[in-house]
Amino acid sequence: MVGLSIGEKHFIKGGIAQDLRCDGRKRLSYRPLYVETGVIPQANGSARVRMGGTDVIASVKAELGKPSRLQPDKGKVSIYVDCSPLSTPLFQGRGGEELSAELSVALQLCLLGGKSGAGAGIDLSSLCIIDGKICWDLYIDGLVVSSNGNLLDALGAAIKAALSNTGIPKVHVAAAASNDEQPEVDISDEEFSQFDISLVPVIVTLTKVGRHYIVDATTEEESQMSSAVSVSVNRKGHICGLSKRGGAGLDPSIILDMISVAKHVSEQFTNQLDSEIAAAEAREDE
Amino acid sequence: MGELMASYLSEPIEAPITAEEQKPRTSQGEKPPLPPSSEEKQEIELRGLGSDGRAWLGCSFEKFGERCEYEGKERMRRVELSLNQTQKLRLQRALQKLESLSSKANSDASVTVADNIPVNYDDGVLKGHGTSELDGQVVATLCGVVERVNKLVYVRSLRSRYKPDTGDIIVGRVVEVAQKRWKIDINANQDAVLMLSSMNMPDKIQRRRTAVDELNMRNIFEECDVICAEVRNLQHDGTIQLQARSEKYGKLDRGQLLTVPCYLVKRRKQHFHQLEQYGVTLVLGCNGFIWVGEHINVNAEDSMLEDQLNKPPENIDAKTNIFDEGDQTHTELETRQNICRIANAVRVLSTLGFTITIEVIVEILDLSKSLNLNIHDMLGAEFCVLVAEREAGRRSLSTKRKG
Numbered sequence: 001m002v003g004l005s006i007g008e009k010h011f012i013k014g015g016i017a018q019d020l021r022c023d024g025r026k027r028l029s030y031r032p033l034y035v036e037t038g039v040i041p042q043a044n045g046s047a048r049v050r051m052g053g054t055d056v057i058a059s060v061k062a063e064l065g066k067p068s069r070l071q072p073d074k075g076k077v078s079i080y081v082d083c084s085p086l087s088t089p090l091f092q093g094r095g096g097e098e099l100s101a102e103l104s105v106a107l108q109l110c111l112l113g114g115k116s117g118a119g120a121g122i123d124l125s126s127l128c129i130i131d132g133k134i135c136w137d138l139y140i141d142g143l144v145v146s147s148n149g150n151l152l153d154a155l156g157a158a159i160k161a162a163l164s165n166t167g168i169p170k171v172h173v174a175a176a177a178s179n180d181e182q183p184e185v186d187i188s189d190e191e192f193s194q195f196d197i198s199l200v201p202v203i204v205t206l207t208k209v210g211r212h213y214i215v216d217a218t219t220e221e222e223s224q225m226s227s228a229v230s231v232s233v234n235r236k237g238h239i240c241g242l243s244k245r246g247g248a249g250l251d252p253s254i255i256l257d258m259i260s261v262a263k264h265v266s267e268q269f270t271n272q273l274d275s276e277i278a279a280a281e282a283r284e285d286e
Numbered sequence: 287m288g289e290l291m292a293s294y295l296s297e298p299i300e301a302p303i304t305a306e307e308q309k310p311r312t313s314q315g316e317k318p319p320l321p322p323s324s325e326e327k328q329e330i331e332l333r334g335l336g337s338d339g340r341a342w343l344g345c346s347f348e349k350f351g352e353r354c355e356y357e358g359k360e361r362m363r364r365v366e367l368s369l370n371q372t373q374k375l376r377l378q379r380a381l382q383k384l385e386s387l388s389s390k391a392n393s394d395a396s397v398t399v400a401d402n403i404p405v406n407y408d409d410g411v412l413k414g415h416g417t418s419e420l421d422g423q424v425v426a427t428l429c430g431v432v433e434r435v436n437k438l439v440y441v442r443s444l445r446s447r448y449k450p451d452t453g454d455i456i457v458g459r460v461v462e463v464a465q466k467r468w469k470i471d472i473n474a475n476q477d478a479v480l481m482l483s484s485m486n487m488p489d490k491i492q493r494r495r496t497a498v499d500e501l502n503m504r505n506i507f508e509e510c511d512v513i514c515a516e517v518r519n520l521q522h523d524g525t526i527q528l529q530a531r532s533e534k535y536g537k538l539d540r541g542q543l544l545t546v547p548c549y550l551v552k553r554r555k556q557h558f559h560q561l562e563q564y565g566v567t568l569v570l571g572c573n574g575f576i577w578v579g580e581h582i583n584v585n586a587e588d589s590m591l592e593d594q595l596n597k598p599p600e601n602i603d604a605k606t607n608i609f610d611e612g613d614q615t616h617t618e619l620e621t622r623q624n625i626c627r628i629a630n631a632v633r634v635l636s637t638l639g640f641t642i643t644i645e646v647i648v649e650i651l652d653l654s655k656s657l658n659l660n661i662h663d664m665l666g667a668e669f670c671v672l673v674a675e676r677e678a679g680r681r682s683l684s685t686k687r688k689g
Contacts, residue, residue, distance in 0.1 A: 003509070003510040004510060005459075005508075005510045005511045005512050005537075005538075005539075006508075006511075006539075007511075007512070007537075007538065007539035007540045007541065007579075008512065008541070008542060008543065010540065011540055011541055011542060011579075011617065012542075014617050014622070015617075015622060015626075018617075018619055018622060020619065020622050020623060020626060020661070021626075022542050022626065022629065023626065023629070023630065023633070023662060023665065024626040024627070024629075024630050024660070024661030024662040024664065024665075025662045026662075029662065031665075032368065032665065032666065034368045
């Protein structure tokens with residue numbers, strides 16, 4: 001990508017200081033959000049989220065697997081993000097790998113909680129079918145179709161929408177299997193259980209430009225940032241994850257301030273996202 | 287794409303489109319044709335209106351009934367907005383009105399893939415870009431406008447990179463500072479070249495460029511700077527030469543650069559617009575780059591005087607403001623609001639696919655102000671629909687007046 005001239009940089013920074021950004025937004029307002037669900041028929045659940053020029057797709061694929069020995073009562077979830085070279089030529093070849101890895105890790109931190117699976121935004125114990133024997137493995141894949149900043153929030157929203165779209169088949173376990181053998185299972189083709197997404201957090205990234213911080217930064221604004229803090233907040237207002245990017249350090253008091261702002265912003269964003277998801281599902285049913 | 291195109295091309299072999307079949311097509315009004323006259327410039331984008339490549343392909347499928355409906359959906363999808371049901375209807379109605387307004391003359395000028403291009407075989411035909419021969423007939427392989435130069439027949443596609451023309455005023459971004467020249471990205475097939483010798487020097491003296499000038503090129507333009515210039519000529523190898531031999535050309539500062547599809551900006555007499563009542567400078571580059579910036583008085587003498595007077599205090603300011611960032615809030619809030627409003631007006635026009643002219647931009651600006659609309663809400667669905675309806679009304683009025 002070509003950089004910005006000094007005049008443009010000053011214009012962006014000045015706009016953020018004056019609370020009027022280049023597209024007329026205030027510091028804490030989002031671009032219009034658009035959600036589409038069920039975009040990939042082969043997946044168990046999928047969604048596409050557009051925020052201005054940013055366009056991402058998330059899909060959820062459920063497979064039967066064996067729980068890990070450390071957490072026999074929990075299912076497994078893996079998140080992987082791919083940056084399509086369609087979005088910018090920068091992602092060609094191995095160019096997108098670094099960003100993909102960064103986004104994957106940030107999403108795992110924000111949605112899956114700690115290594116032990118505690119504090120996960122996604123309820124892992126509901127994925128377990130038989131303790132220590134069978135569980136659902138969820139493969140969540142994100143694809144960046146077109147990138148204009150704020151990828152993490154968009155991916156978070158897309159994953160939430162995809163999970164709400166996900167139907168996990170009901171499983172009937174043949175009884176009377178001995179302790180060592182793997183029990184036989186029968187996957188239903190008709191009955192699906194819906195995923196509960198009420199506690200899946202949304203991610204709010206606050207990008208610090210100059211002295212102020214903004215939500216939903218575009219690529220141009222992100223190029224001027226000193227640091228960015230991503231906070232994932234669930235509906236109850238609890239912080240589920242936190243990650244920071246960018247070279248410059250932050251004063252702890254600023255981080256606390258940012259967290260409280262993010263919590264406040266997340267309320268509106270969650271409501272907006274939920275209503276968009278509901279609208280998208282209504283459209284799909286038509 | 288190759289496969290896809292082949293399948294379209296093979297269509298006429300199975301069911302050759304006869305002249306009778308073709309006629310009702312145009313009369314259905316599904317394919318808004320192009321007028322030949324001066325009005326042409328204004329109307330071409332009507333075809334492009336949401337009906338770029340994909341929608342055009344939809345047209346060529348008309349004999350399959352179900353595809354007709356598909357085209358309508360496709361068009362709505364091109365306009366990337368989340369519309370509710372009534373807004374969808376209103377937009378559809380406005381678009382239909384716009385299509386019906388476009389004149390029906392010269393209907394064979396616009397073609398889609400696999401359309402026949404009528405030619406006079408007696409004179410001999412040279413098939414150019416975007417055409418192919420099939421069953422002894424010339425067939426278009428692109429969606430666009432048929433152009434004829436003597437024997438040559440070619441299709442100029444609507445959605446493509448910018449094709450420069452001598453004398454076009456363009457806005458570009460400096461990619462590289464090379465020997466005696468700047469390489470400039472102007473959204474064309476290759477980067478344009480601006481020679482140091484085709485620039486007015488800052489000291490405004492006509493003289494040979496010395497080696498010292500060459501070393502100081504970065505004082506004029508640096509990498510990433512946004513500049514405006516004029517296309518000087520096109521060389522046979524495709525190199526694009528630029529020139530900036532006037533006061534009005536040069537670096538653009540304090541503002542934002544927007545990119546729109548280049549077919550939305552038509553070549554006109556005026557591309558520089560000083561909207562003094564708003565304090566905004568607007569440069570509509572023919573290459574689809576549009577600069578919206580703060581209005582700066584171009585009175586050269588004044589600014590030079592000011593420079594000299596201001597120099598000592600500025601230096602002190604710079605020192606104290608390093609941590610203050612005070613120098614970044616130069617743009618006044620009111621001016622900035624106008625800049626953002628104008629930029630959003632351009633964005634609305636670009637999503638709708640309407641030609642971008644200064645009159646329409648100012649009209650949208652006034653509309654949004656009279657509605658007391660929030661600047662960011664200008665990008666919302668409601669305002670877009672409103673603008674489309676307004677445009678339909680405006681064009682119907684202007685055609686009535688002519689009629």
